[in-house]
Amino acid sequence: MMAPFQSYTTTNAELVAEGLRSGRWERIDLTQYLPHSRGEIAIRTRMSSFNDKSPVYLEMAKKLQSMESANGRTYSSVRLVWEKWPKSQYGFYDGHTDTDTTRSSVVQFNL
Amino acid sequence: MTPSLVLHRLTSFFVAWDHWWTRESYPHIMGIIRAAFGAWLLMYWAIRLPYVRILFSTDGIVFPKIPEYMPKNMEWLLQVPEPHIALIIYSIQIVALITLTIGFCTRSSAFIAFCISWYYFYLSLHLFHTSYDRLYIFVLLVLSISNAGQYLSFENWEKYGSPFKWEKMVSIFPQRLIAFQITMTYFGVGFQKLWLPGWQGGEMLWYSMMGVWATPLAFKITSYGWSDLYHVAVNLIKIFELFIPFSFWITKGKVRWIGMGSGLIFHVLVDLLLYIW
Numbered sequence: 237m238m239a240p241f242q243s244y245t246t247t248n249a250e251l252v253a254e255g256l257r258s259g260r261w262e263r264i265d266l267t268q269y270l271p272h273s274r275g276e277i278a279i280r281t282r283m284s285s286f287n288d289k290s291p292v293y294l295e296m297a298k299k300l301q302s303m304e305s306a307n308g309r310t311y312s313s314v315r316l317v318w319e320k321w322p323k324s325q326y327g328f329y330d331g332h333t334d335t336d337t338t339r340s341s342v343v344q345f346n347l
Numbered sequence: 348m349t350p351s352l353v354l355h356r357l358t359s360f361f362v363a364w365d366h367w368w369t370r371e372s373y374p375h376i377m378g379i380i381r382a383a384f385g386a387w388l389l390m391y392w393a394i395r396l397p398y399v400r401i402l403f404s405t406d407g408i409v410f411p412k413i414p415e416y417m418p419k420n421m422e423w424l425l426q427v428p429e430p431h432i433a434l435i436i437y438s439i440q441i442v443a444l445i446t447l448t449i450g451f452c453t454r455s456s457a458f459i460a461f462c463i464s465w466y467y468f469y470l471s472l473h474l475f476h477t478s479y480d481r482l483y484i485f486v487l488l489v490l491s492i493s494n495a496g497q498y499l500s501f502e503n504w505e506k507y508g509s510p511f512k513w514e515k516m517v518s519i520f521p522q523r524l525i526a527f528q529i530t531m532t533y534f535g536v537g538f539q540k541l542w543l544p545g546w547q548g549g550e551m552l553w554y555s556m557m558g559v560w561a562t563p564l565a566f567k568i569t570s571y572g573w574s575d576l577y578h579v580a581v582n583l584i585k586i587f588e589l590f591i592p593f594s595f596w597i598t599k600g601k602v603r604w605i606g607m608g609s610g611l612i613f614h615v616l617v618d619l620l621l622y623i624w
Contacts, residue, residue, distance in 0.1 A: 243545035275560035
């Protein structure tokens with residue numbers, strides 16, 4: 237029997253997509269491509285149904301590069317990174333500081 | 348205890364079992380379930396209209412999951428469709444849900460909506476490990492074998508001059524299936540909380556109200572700081588989730604209605620605090 241909220245964590249995490257343009261990494265707004273709530277976007281980016289997530293994330297990075305290009309933003313490279321930070325009782329991003337946030341690389345797609 | 352007595356008792360048991368599952372019943376409950384559930388699903392899918400292309404077509408980030416039981420020569424069914432195909436499939440789903448809600452070609456409508464919902468599950472919704480989508484797909488399948496169009500339906504309006512008129516008694520089997528599934532869903536979810544380590548204290552609720560699903564209201568509450576009331580709330584959730592599935596079957600007094608009312612309050616709170624509905 238699978239039920240939601242079987243356990244809890246003390247950190248929040250988010251999949252961040254960034255594109256490389258003119259030597260700088262820019263954040264890609266995923267809400268254009270993954271609608272509805274923050275919770276839905278979080279679930280859709282976790283790819284929990286897939287045992288081997290690497291090819292799926294690589295495909296996602298390729299797709300983002302292509303879609304951003306169609307929207308007028310051309311990146312030579314797109315990377316996906318998990319950002320994790322401590323939960324805060326005052327807001328979802330309140331604990332998201334430079335010192336407390338950790339980043340772990342997922343995949344990078346180079347054009 | 349003689350063999351004939353044992354045989355007699357077994358026979359009586361199976362007759363009672365068969366009667367409980369398949370006796371005839373009034374069509375009202377299934378008619379109301381069909382109309383209410385159909386309207387709910389119609390709203391659930393209609394709000395996706397602005398996002399159909401990015402959720403279900405090559406225009407979006409869509410990763411289907413091919414089920415293991417699917418024959419290789421049918422895997423093309425789960426290729427991510429072009430936007431115009433995705434819109435056609437979506438339109439068929441909406442039409443099927445409209446005809447299901449109003450009770451026109453009820454079984455066919457339910458079956459079409461079941462097939463398309465099943466398709467959408469493996470196309471995109473499989474990413475949600477626990478979601479109401481599974482229950483919706485199950486209920487649609489049951490409706491496709493039911494006589495839920497025998498009351499409160501367009502079909503009855505055509506036949507008898509009013510959607511509220513009815514003539515035929517119907518088998519209670521589909522109603523029992525849905526009731527049993529909902530009972531087991533709540534029971535399973537509640538029973539496992541008795542031993543899950545995360546559910547032995549109020550921290551479960553406290554941290555969930557700061558997570559990805561948390562609403563502004565949830566953060567307003569958590570901003571007041573930790574309280575032992577979170578322990579109380581977690582234990583109340585466990586008590587109610589175990590009470591609710593049994594309460595559905597107790598017709599004495601107002602127990603059943605208290606159970607349904609508790610369930611309603613629980614789901615309203617889940618929506619207000621975690622935006623899950």
